[in-house]
Amino acid sequence: MASIDTTAKKIEQQEVKEVAQNFSIAPIVKDYLALKNALVSDNDKAAANAGKQLYTTLKNVDMKAIPANKHKQYMEIAEDAQENAEHIGDNAGKIAHQREHLASLSKDVSDLIALFGTTQKLYQDYCPMYNDGKGAVWISEAKAIKNPYYGSQMLTCGSVKKEF
């Protein structure tokens, strides 16, 4: 019994070590997707909760796990993402304002994926109408277009721009 226990412990330790070496943005992406999906379904309260969750996740990122050469870039993106998440969390009842921050946040998450990669299949979608026709991107876990900027108003508006 004792030997099994120690083997289990060893494996556990190894896993911890690997996690530390390969920094993953998966928890950030997971929270982002929940937030994005809340806005797809026009749910400002769920979006606010997801925003708060994402804020906490970003705050708890172990900076030591991030490779030194990507540290500076990560800091800059994460700081911005954190502010966006905080504002979305604070603005239940103001879905238009939450969506404004989603546009900026989506850019942040998109850049994080470009920087660190993803094991999950993800799509970068594009809505050409948002922000007075300037357009905005969002990240989705599904190929089918579900627009978080307009929700039920224009659910299928947009196109897949890139696949990760």
Place this chain on the structure above:
Amino acid sequence: MKKVLKIILAIVLFIFIAIQFYQPALNVDKGQVYTTDFTQFYKMPVQIKAMFQTSCYDCHSNNTKYVWYDYVQPARALVENHIKNAKEDLNFNEWGTYSNRKQERLLNSIKEQIETKQMPLSSYTLMHTDAKLNDEQIKTLTDWLKEQE
């Protein structure tokens, strides 16, 4: 009854005087010039610069032009707390220290906030009438902001 009323009034007056002793630090910079300031960062017409300074800088910079009742509690604490939060989101004096990413996001946010008349706050323009933006001014500002994006 009259006696009770007098006592209550005395207590209220006492509390009012007591809280006056709490005076947090003022948000003033004594005319410091910032090389990182928003108005230094972009080329802008004088009237646009003046609009930003009159309508935004009281809360979103290191220098507030206080009015007399801002010195009186409990307004004093409220105003100071409000300025602190405002500066955390955006401090025009520190614009040059922000990353490109942040500047881009803020430009868009400033435009949206002005366009949808959420800023300057109506609770602020109620007493600071010169800070209120009319439709023409809003258009001038938002057009200019769109050009910078």
